[in-house]
Amino acid sequence: MDERQVISTVEAPRAVGPYSQAIRSGDFVFTAGQIGLDPETGVLVGEEVEAQAEQVMRNLEAVLRAAGATVADVIKSTVYLVDLADFSKVNEIYASLFSQAPPARTTVEVSALPLGAKVEVELVARLQA
Numbered sequence: 001m002d003e004r005q006v007i008s009t010v011e012a013p014r015a016v017g018p019y020s021q022a023i024r025s026g027d028f029v030f031t032a033g034q035i036g037l038d039p040e041t042g043v044l045v046g047e048e049v050e051a052q053a054e055q056v057m058r059n060l061e062a063v064l065r066a067a068g069a070t071v072a073d074v075i076k077s078t079v080y081l082v083d084l085a086d087f088s089k090v091n092e093i094y095a096s097l098f099s100q101a102p103p104a105r106t107t108v109e110v111s112a113l114p115l116g117a118k119v120e121v122e123l124v125a126r127l128q129a
Contacts, residue, residue, distance in 0.1 A: 011062035013037035016114055022063045029067040029125040033080065034059040035117035049086040049118040053093040056121050061097075064125060073125040074103045080120040084109040090119055 007022035007029065015021060015032065022031040036045045036052030037059070045055040064070060077098075081090060087107060095102070103123075113120050 007063060007067040009062050009066035011039055011066070012059040013039045013042055022067055024067050024127075027127045029064065029069050029073070029123075029127065031060060031063050031123045031125075033078075033120040033122040034063070035114060035120045037115070037117075044115060044117060047118075049081075049083075050089050050093060052117060053090045053119050056119055057093060057097045060121060060123055064123070067125070067127075069125040069127055071097055072100070073127055074098070074123050075126050076124040077103050077105045078122050079105060079107040080110045080113060081107065082110060082113055082118045086118060094121075 003025055005024040006020045007024055009021065012021055012034065019032050022029055034056050036055035037043065038045050038055065039059065039062070045051045061071065064073070079090065079094065081087060084107075
């Protein structure tokens with residue numbers, strides 16, 4: 001396999017800029033940040049952070065699948081929130097995805113996200129040998 005492979009799937013939203021949905025390099029998969037866009041319409045799924053977070057997780061699962069990975073392979077995540085007051089709401093949804101041996105995580109409050117999103121998540125996974 002090439003040392004750097006672009007990962008792309010129609011099951012997740014198209015990139016809204018000049019970047020890839022994910023890059024696989026060796027045994028590692030680095031996803032781009034995903035926001036709560038519906039893959040079919042390219043529109044945010046709603047204004048509530050919970051609806052957006054659920055869609056973010058579906059999008060990330062689709063990108064991981066396209067790379068040959070699962071959530072069990074995720075070793076690091078970064079969560080970006082426009083309002084840290086939404087932490088517990090997003091954390092509940094996040095925990096349902098990573099219920100077994102959750103990855104290391106950083107959560108950061110930011111002033112804004114693309115397209116008015118309230119949450120964005122990026123992942124690093126290591127494929128099982």
